[in-house]
Amino acid sequence: MTDHASAPTVWLPIPPAEIGGLPEGPAYVFWDGAADFPADPASAAFYAVPYMKPPEVTARPLPEMTGLRVVQTLSAGVDHVTPYLSQLPPGVRLCNARGVHEASTAELTLALILASLRGIPRFVHGQDAEEWHAGFYPALADRTVMIIGYGSIGAAIEDRLAPFECERVVRVARSARDTPRGPIHALSELPELLPAADVVILSTPLTEVTKGLAGADFLARLKDGALLVNVARGPVVDTEALLAELKSGRIQAALDVTDPEPLPAGHPLWHAPGVLISPHVGGSTSAFLPRAKRLLRDQVRRFVAGEPLENVVQTT
Structure with a gap:
């Protein structure tokens, strides 16, 4: 451990x-969740949380960070941090990564919608099997799209x-x-609004x-043939309820996040009819690193x- 006391x-x-370009004054240390801390946590004033690491890893130094003033996530959601805020002294500001993930997550959302509606997974499997799946497929044009979580x-x-x-929209x-x-x-208006939607996008924080x-x-309440797209957090969707609807063939789903996550081998969601799954890569693109550096x-x-x-989303 380096001495930064x-x-x-x-x-x-x-x-x-x-x-680069960090101001003079503080001592800067690099920690991405390694077993050893790079400095005494008690000296930490600003803690930028390692990205895409389990909460039990990123929360490990928090009880010892008695002088902390800022917690900065590199994710849009802060649900992996909020359960541990009670361990911190009063006045600590929790900040999210607004501005880092919007473009990439929105790109993937449109990709999931278009791939699901236009039958791309079926075409990929058809190519593997040398099968020609011609026919009419749903379009995004002239559809009603609902966005739940309008940040x-x-x-x-x-x-x-x-x-x-x-x-x-x-x-x-x-x-x-x-x-x-x-x-x-x-x-509170969702019960009246849902039946009219062809595509429902979940982009809400997990609370x-x-x-x-x-x-x-x-x-x-979703209409027959509706497409549910989740780019929020897995637990926003009740997995068992979704599986029941998918198995009936009544709706489709495109999921960048699942509950549980990562989705374990053998889970029925992998092979449920009408579902397209991506492995929580909404923000994990070439756009992430330069935007994360700029934010920090x-x-x-x-x-x-x-x-x-x-x-700033919360202050202890």
């Missing part, structure tokens, strides 16, 4: 030299829906409000309110300068 430390999951990712998804000539969030694009409906949101009653550089600069931080 003389100065407050900034823990970064990317080597500081690779980020920055939901808005980025709507940006990319614009050229596809959808009949209507319905926006749903925790509470109702108006935007220049049109109204955002409250979650106590949204856990199991897409359960049996939610899914039963700017947040640390703000912290050192005593300026307001961006993306």
Whole structure:
């Protein structure tokens, strides 16, 4: 362990030299979840959480970070951190990675929608088997698309829906409000809104309110042939309820996240009819690293300068 006890430390999951442009003042250490800590956790003032590591790994130094002032995630969701906030001193600001994942997640969302509607998985299997699956397939054009979870990712998804000539985009969030694009409906309105949707996109954070949101009653309200797309978190969907609907052939699903995750070998979701699964890669693209570095550089600069931080979602 390197001795950084003389100065407050900034823990970064990317080597500081690779980020570049970090302000002078703090001591910078690199930690990406290794067994050994790079410095005394008690000296940490700013902790950037390692990306895509299990919560039990990323939370390990938190009880010892008695001087912590900022926790910065590199994910849009913070559900892997919030259960451990009670271990921190008061006044610690939790910040998410708004601005890092929107483009990549929205890209994958459109890819999953188009692949599912246009039959791409069937064509791939047909190519392997040298089978020609001609016929008519659903289009995205003239369809009603619902986005549940209208934050920055939901808005980025709507940006990319614009050229596809959808009949209507319905926006749903925790509470109702108006935007220049049109109204955002409250979650409480879902029972009335769901039956009209051809494509339902889940891009909401995982909270106590949204856990199991897409359960049996939610899914039963979807029209026959509807497509459910989950780019949020796996537990937003009740897996058993979804399996029942998929096995009936009534709806389809495209999932970048699952519950459990990673999806274990032998799980019935792998081979359920009408489901397309990608392995939680919504934000894992070439766009991630430069955007993550830019976020960390700017947040640390703000912290050192005593300026307001961006993306604060909670304060202990």
